[in-house]
Structure formats: structure tokens, C-alpha cells
Amino acid sequence: MMEMLRITGLHKRFGDKTVLNRLDLTVPEHSVFGFIGKNGAGKTTTMKTVLGLLKSDTGEIFVNGEQVVYGETVTNRHIGYLPDVPEFYPFMTAPEYLRFCGEITGMQKTDIANRSKELLELVGLEGERHRIQGFSRGMKQRLGIAQALLNRPKLLICDEPTSALDPVGRKEILDILQTVRTQTTVLFSTHILSDVERICTDVAFLDQGTVRVQGKLADIRTKYRREEYILETEREADALRLRTAFPAIRAEGPNRLIFCESGKNAVFDVLRFVTEQRIPLLKMERAEPSLESLFLEVLEQ
Amino acid sequence: MNAQIAFLRKEIMEQTRSGRLMLLGVLFALFGIMNPAVAKLTPWLLEIMSDTLAGNGMIVTTVTVSAMDSWVQFFKNIPMALIAFVLTESSIFTKEYQSGTLVLSLTKGLHRDAVLRAKTTVLVVLWTLCYWGCFGITYVYNAYFWDNAVAKNLLFSVVCWWLFGLWTVALMVLFSVVTGTNTGVLLGTGGVVFVSYLLGILPEIKVYVPTQLTDGNALIYGTAGTGDYTAALIAAVVLSAACFAVSVPVFRKKQL
Ligand SMILES: Nc1ncnc2c1ncn2[C@@H]1O[C@H](COP(=O)(O)OP(=O)(O)OP(=O)(O)O)[C@@H](O)[C@H]1O
Numbered sequence: 001m002m003e004m005l006r007i008t009g010l011h012k013r014f015g016d017k018t019v020l021n022r023l024d025l026t027v028p029e030h031s032v033f034g035f036i037g038k039n040g041a042g043k044t045t046t047m048k049t050v051l052g053l054l055k056s057d058t059g060e061i062f063v064n065g066e067q068v069v070y071g072e073t074v075t076n077r078h079i080g081y082l083p084d085v086p087e088f089y090p091f092m093t094a095p096e097y098l099r100f101c102g103e104i105t106g107m108q109k110t111d112i113a114n115r116s117k118e119l120l121e122l123v124g125l126e127g128e129r130h131r132i133q134g135f136s137r138g139m140k141q142r143l144g145i146a147q148a149l150l151n152r153p154k155l156l157i158c159d160e161p162t163s164a165l166d167p168v169g170r171k172e173i174l175d176i177l178q179t180v181r182t183q184t185t186v187l188f189s190t191h192i193l194s195d196v197e198r199i200c201t202d203v204a205f206l207d208q209g210t211v212r213v214q215g216k217l218a219d220i221r222t223k224y225r226r227e228e229y230i231l232e233t234e235r236e237a238d239a240l241r242l243r244t245a246f247p248a249i250r251a252e253g254p255n256r257l258i259f260c261e262s263g264k265n266a267v268f269d270v271l272r273f274v275t276e277q278r279i280p281l282l283k284m285e286r287a288e289p290s291l292e293s294l295f296l297e298v299l300e301q
Numbered sequence: 302m303n304a305q306i307a308f309l310r311k312e313i314m315e316q317t318r319s320g321r322l323m324l325l326g327v328l329f330a331l332f333g334i335m336n337p338a339v340a341k342l343t344p345w346l347l348e349i350m351s352d353t354l355a356g357n358g359m360i361v362t363t364v365t366v367s368a369m370d371s372w373v374q375f376f377k378n379i380p381m382a383l384i385a386f387v388l389t390e391s392s393i394f395t396k397e398y399q400s401g402t403l404v405l406s407l408t409k410g411l412h413r414d415a416v417l418r419a420k421t422t423v424l425v426v427l428w429t430l431c432y433w434g435c436f437g438i439t440y441v442y443n444a445y446f447w448d449n450a451v452a453k454n455l456l457f458s459v460v461c462w463w464l465f466g467l468w469t470v471a472l473m474v475l476f477s478v479v480t481g482t483n484t485g486v487l488l489g490t491g492g493v494v495f496v497s498y499l500l501g502i503l504p505e506i507k508v509y510v511p512t513q514l515t516d517g518n519a520l521i522y523g524t525a526g527t528g529d530y531t532a533a534l535i536a537a538v539v540l541s542a543a544c545f546a547v548s549v550p551v552f553r554k555k556q557l
């Protein structure tokens with residue numbers, strides 16, 4: 001399998017603050033790659049470095065096998081980029097903007113016209129005749145995807161494409177990303193884990209400037225798979241007693257607890273405690289571990 | 302080449318659709334009309350006031366105005382027009398830095414030089430059109446009411462002022478690529494022009510600084526000859542060229 005993007009040993013400091021610390025990342029071709037990290041983890045910094053917009057201190061980046069050099073744009077011909085807060089010329093209409101983008105990329109006139117029409121339909125802006133200054137955030141985000149895909153990039157990089165949107169807008173964007181997967185490789189950053197679960201084939205968890213875990217979503221799930229149990233007690237005081245007895249149990253509500261099957265607090269230990277202490281239970285359930293608990297577990301290591 | 306034309310077309314579209322072209326056009330036309338109008342109205346105004354003035358013991362003799370008065374007005378008002386021009390266009394680069402629109406275009410393979418060329422061209426052409434439009438209006442009215450021939454070195458004096466404006470445009474470009482904020486552009490451009498003005502107060506240095514070019518009155522009255530402006534002309538041309546030349550490498554390396 002071809003690698004669309006390979007980052008090795010990327011290091012970046014702003015002043016005395018280390019933002020990226022020996023970051024390694026490999027994005028396989030035709031994947032939908034979820035780049036997960038908290039606010040300030042360094043997602044935008046990584047993406048801007050890939051685009052040659054930021055200078056790295058050390059490390060190498062290869063896009064489609066070609067090395068990225070700061071300040072140069074040759075490797076960007078493989079990349080379509082949607083920034084975190086996309087801003088377009090407000091005095092243009094969507095078709096005018098796409099035409100402008102096509103011309104500065106060096107596309108042929110007829111190609112620009114055909115491709116613009118196709119993409120505006122894909123993102124649902126085909127009937128829009130107003131200038132961009134009147135666009136909502138969702139519309140800007142959709143135009144952003146259209147401009148990023150215009151010259152058929154091999155790699156589509158989207159920086160938190162869904163963060164500012166409502167659930168309906170989010171679903172629309174995710175559907176579009178899923179649709180374009182056949183044409184390109186998608187790398188998108190997010191901190192919304194349900195988005196990742198919905199469309200990603202691969203993920204990487206970014207924490208404190210390094211990638212802690214990465215790989216196929218399915219593999220990661222299997223590797224970190226532990227049975228997860230949800231326990232609801234009748235009284236809040238009992239939930240507290242359980243948590244004191246088993247420190248690894250997490251609280252999800254005043255009387256709702258979650259714990260994973262592991263050597264230390266195996267489900268039977270908990271159940272024995274419940275029986276011995278005669279704790280009335282409302283519910284006990286075995287659940288598929290969510291990406292969130294997986295993420296938290298990775299971070300705790 | 303196509304990319305260059307596309308970006309230039311975008312710049313022109315921005316000037317027209319944002320209304321800035323209209324604003325500057327109206328402003329410079331108004332200044333152009335105002336110069337002869339003020340000259341024409343002066344005797345009339347004095348006549349209205351003459352009764353009051355006579356009551357105060359002042360005797361008003363009939364004043365005759367000529368094209369000269371209109372040209373004096375021209376050189377008095379054109380600095381305000383230039384200031385309006387600088388204020389209107391100072392954000393031509395910086396707005397794009399702040400909104401991130403430029404970054405997006407650059408990631409698509411647009412060359413930075415093309416951006417610099419397009420924006421510089423728009424500024425130079427716009428200043429030239431506005432300035433000569435304003436001059437043209439004043440010239441035509443003056444020719445209609447009086448006779449432009451009374452002003453000595455007229456063409457030379459207005460070319461000097463145009464060149465001074467061009468130098469200001471060059472400073473705007475330089476400070477746009479060096480500083481990156483609107484305030485930076487205004488402070489930088491204003492600061493350098495002010496320093497040039499201060500230096501111009503010293504008699505030994507006066508003829509070497511570009512602000513010398515703004516003294517059009519001395520030329521049209523004939524108290525100064527064209528030779529007195531040669532050094533300042535050369536200085537303005539060399540400094541403008543230097544500003545444009547330095548902007549290229551600075552802009553190529555600019556962190557956006
Ligand atoms: N130009 C800069 N100068 C100084 N520090 C910076 C600069 N850009 C980013 N940082 C710092 O780098 C860190 C990572 O920023 P980055 O924008 O990459 O995070 P992120 O993962 O994209 O976060 P978010 O989810 O909020 O978008 C932050 O702590 C930020 O303060």
C-alpha cells in the first residue's frame with residue numbers, strides 16, 4: 001500500500017514552548033484518517049508544516065513521495081487544504097471563487113467550468129448566486145471543501161471541518177468527506193470522537209506534541225479492546241463506595257459508573273463487592289468500548 | 302502567466318466591488334472641481350464681506366483672480382487627497398494577511414512575486430489615474446475661466462507632485478511586506494514622509510529630499526527653477542525603486 005503522507009521526527013518550537021515533539025505519522029492512500037487531539041495539541045501546527053507554511057526545527061515530511069520544503073509550494077499540487085477558519089474573498093460568488101482558484105492553479109478553462117459545476121453540486125451550493133460575504137459558516141465550510149478538491153488533489157487536508165457546525169451541518173460535511181474517499185485520501189483533524197467513529201478508517205491520537213497511538217481504527221479497537229461495563233447504583237452513596245474500593249472505576253454521573261475488564265478490577269471482584277455490601281443495582285451492562293474511553297486510556301498510559 | 306492575470310483581475314474586482322474605486326474617483330474629482338471653484342468664488346466672497354470689512358475700517362480693492370490662484374489651491378489640496386488615498390488603500394496587503402485568504406491562494410501554487418506585482422501595479426495605476434484625473438479637471442476648468450499659461454513650469458511641477466505620490470506608494474508597499482499590520486503601514490509611511498519633511502526644513506538638505514517635490518508653488522511662480530528639483534527627483538526615483546526592489550525578497554521570505 002502506498003503512503004500518501006509520511007512525517008518522521010517532526011519537531012517544532014515556538015519560542016521556548018515545544019509544540020511538536022518527534023512526531024511520526026503515516027497516512028496510507030485512500031484512507032479517511034482522523035487526526036485526534038485536544039485543543040492546543042498541535043494539529044494545526046502539523047498541518048501547516050505539511051503545507052510548507054511553517055518551518056520545522058527538525059524532521060522530514062514526504063507528500064506522495066516528494067519532500068516538503070518550507071516556503072515552497074511544489075508539493076502542494078498534491079494537496080487540497082481546508083483551513084480551520086476558512087476565509088474567501090467576500091466580494092466574489094462561489095463560482096467566481098472557484099474559477100479564480102482554478103486559474104491560479106493553472107487548470108484549463110473548460111476543466112475549471114466542468115469541475116466547478118460538479119463540486120458545487122457535490123457540496124450543495126449549485127444554486128447559490130449570492131456573494132460569499134453573506135455565507136453562513138456551514139456554507140463557507142462546504143465551499144472550502146469544493147475549493148480544496150478543485151484540482152483533484154491526491155491528499156485532502158481538512159483542519160477541524162466540523163467543529164463550528166451544528167449536528168445537521170456536521171453530518172453533511174462528514175457525508176461529503178466519506179463520498180470523496182474514492183477520489184482522494186482524506187486527513188482531517190478533530191476533537192469530536194463521534195465524527196471519527198462515523199467515517200474514519202485510520203486514526204492517530206496526538207497528545208503533547210507526539211502521536212501516542214496510530215493505525216487502523218479496527219486494529220486499535222481490537223488491541224485496546226477490553227470489555228467495558230456500565231454500572232448504575234440506586235443510591236449515589238453506593239457509587240462513591242464502589243469508587244473508593246476500586247480506584248480504576250470512572251464516574252460518568254452521580255450514580256453511573258464505567259469500568260474496564262482488566263487484571264486489577266475484574267468484573268467478578270466488583271460483583272463480589274456488590275453482593276457482600278448488598279448494594280442495590282439499577283442496571284449492569286456490558287458495552288462496546290467507545291472511542292472516548294479508548295482515548296482516555298491511551299492518554300493515561 | 303495565467304495565474305498572474307487571474308490575481309490581477311481579482312484585485313481589480315476587489316477595488317470595484319468594495320466601492321474603493323468609486324470612493325477615490327469621486328474624491329479626486331471633487332478636489333479637481335474645488336480648486337477652480339474656490340478661486341472663482343474668492344472675489345464674490347470678498348464682495349459680500351466688504352461692507353462688514355469696510356465698517357471695520359478695512360478697504361477692499363477689487364481683486365482679480367487668475368489660473369494661478371486655482372493652481373495654488375491645487376497644491377494646497379492635493380496632500381489631503383494623497384492622505385485619503387493612503388488611508389483607503391493601506392490595507393490592500395494586510396487585510397489578506399489577517400483573513401488568511403492569501404495563504405490559501407499561495408498553497409495552491411500561486412507565486413508570491415505575482416501577488417506583489419499585482420498589488421503594486423494596482424496601487425501605482427490607481428494613484429496615477431486619480432491624480433491625473435484630478436489635474437485634468439482643474440486644468441480644463443482653468444482653461445475655460447482663465448488662461449493656464451500664467452503658471453510657469455506647470456507640467457513639470459505636477460509631474461514632480463505625481464512622483465512624490467509614487468514614492469509614497471512605494472513606501473506603502475514596503476511597509477506592507479515588512480510590518481503586516483494596517484497600523485504598521487500607516488505609521489511607517491507617515492513616519493518616513495514626516496522625517497523627509499523635517500529634513501527639508503534644513504536649507505542644506507532641502508533640495509535632496511523627496512518632499513521638495515511638493516513645493517509646486519515656487520515652480521509656478523517662477524521663484525525656483527526646474528534645476529532646483531533635479532536632486533529631489535533623482536532621490537524619489539531611486540528611493541522608490543529601492544523600496545520596490547527590497548519588497549521582493551522580504552515578501553518571498555515573509556512568514557504568513
Ligand atoms: N505562531 C505561534 N506562536 C506561538 N505559539 C503558537 C503559534 N501557533 C501555535 N502556537 C502554540 O502551539 C500550540 C499548538 O497549537 P495548534 O494550533 O497547532 O493546536 P491545535 O491542535 O490545532 O488546537 P485547536 O484544537 O485549538 O485548533 C498551542 O499551544 C499554541 O499556543
Ligand SMILES: [Mg+2]
Nearest residue numbers: 043044084159
Ligand atoms: Mg487548530
